Amino acid sequence: MARPRSRSSPPATGRKIVDLPQSSTADLDRAFETARRAQREWAKTPVRERVSILRRFHDLVLSEQDAILDIVQLESGKSRVHAFDEVGDVAVNARYYAGVAEKLLAPRTPRGVLPMLTRVEVRNRPKGVVAVISPWNYPLALAASDALPALVAGNAVIARPDNQTALTALWAIDTAERAGLPKGLWQGVLGRGSVIGGEVIARADYVDYTGSSATGRTIARQAGERLIGCSLELGGKNPLLVLADADVPAAARIAVRACFASAGQLCESIERIYVHDAVYERFVGEFVNRTRALRLGTALDYSYEIGSLTFPRQIDTVAAHVDDAVAQGATVLTGGRARPDLGPYFYEPTILEGVRPGMTVYREETFGPVVSVYRVHSDDEAVDQANDSAYGLNASVWSRNTARAREVAARIEAGSVNVNEGFIAAWGSVAAPSGGLGISGGGRRHGPEGLLKYIDTQTIAVQRALPIAPLPGMSEALWAKTMTLYFGVMKALRQK
């Protein structure tokens, strides 16, 4: 019987790139079996050796960037500028986890219940086989940057990239093998999420999922049913606040990057902008002008700032959100139309004004090049409006007074808040955790959290000389009294 295939089309033209074989359940069985065997050996490999592979992978990604930039662009339709963000992301994650893995994975020796007599050691054990289920919008970053800490922690990874961008993930796996990663440790399985997602989760020891909040609920249910852990990196409806004392030209310039990176198909991208009345006209004028000046097109070089949306569903959602808002009275300040003259899924970067509750775009994530601007009259109003969302992924605050901006930032319900930046200051600071609140998912990537989620701890306690029990001939009542005295002394000595 012929193996089912999925057709992958480059967004820029809509023509076919490749037919992708789709994994059967027998393929999944084989992939997991091989991964388990490889993982058992890998877990015995010194962390120092694992780290050196990450460092070689880092170097290959940078030195072979032209090849992977082409693949990312062909599969996703994004501009080279935004494809390069992915190369940078993988490089900084590889460098960071190579730098911290040995320390994070070293055994710890915390105090025992009876100091001197109880010796405690906490060891870190890899989970086993981690499933990394990733979407199509940042196909290199989201497939590789979450796999690297899992691998360096001693796990195997089964990647289920989106069919649309599978070649990018397969390139990353091949490159890791060329960097020295043993075969079988990081494998790709292909198939639609709704078809093989459950089958992958049924075989995994942990799930790292990136995608929409709606699918995140399904993943959490399936992982919960098996009592395995999962990390959920979900959607956003991210706000940017321009306070009255903001550097307006800088805010407008960076807002353009933060709203339209990857044509708005970025979980962290800004979809709502709240501008203080005192600077509203100036900010909006500059923001609209800069957005109009963006160059749209496709080329495997840096000549365009904005590429295509990735597939038909994306352009349908974008058009539906804009059309609904306009039908209910919103104004298009720029954009608001598809550009079939450039390619089948091009849509102009769009700024809306006069968006109100009841319009779809007010609350729902568009995940496209559409942003709404709102006038506010105080910091409190800006914060209230920013927090009027079930999502809580990323936010941005602009003010010349960074102390004030940090105070506003702390009141925003989001996992990351950037002051005088859009998203890249927090996202790119990979030593700090990144993730969402609310329906943006509670998963964390980056920082120690991004590695420690892939391990279990095992505590080994060795009791020496005396057992923790009454001495021979001692009554339970005297034992209780002795221990009470001991607890009091420990507290008086401020022992933890």
Ligand code: NAD
């Ligand atoms: P989606 O949930 O429809 O699909 C995302 C991925 O999940 C796809 O590869 C899909 O094949 C797979 N999938 C679908 N059903 C599945 C199932 N039952 N089991 C396993 N996998 C399944 O989302 P989408 O609209 O294609 O992707 C965009 C969404 O992803 C947006 O909401 C965006 O904000 C979010 N996202 C979040 C982050 C983050 O880091 N927080 C990053 C990128 C994208």
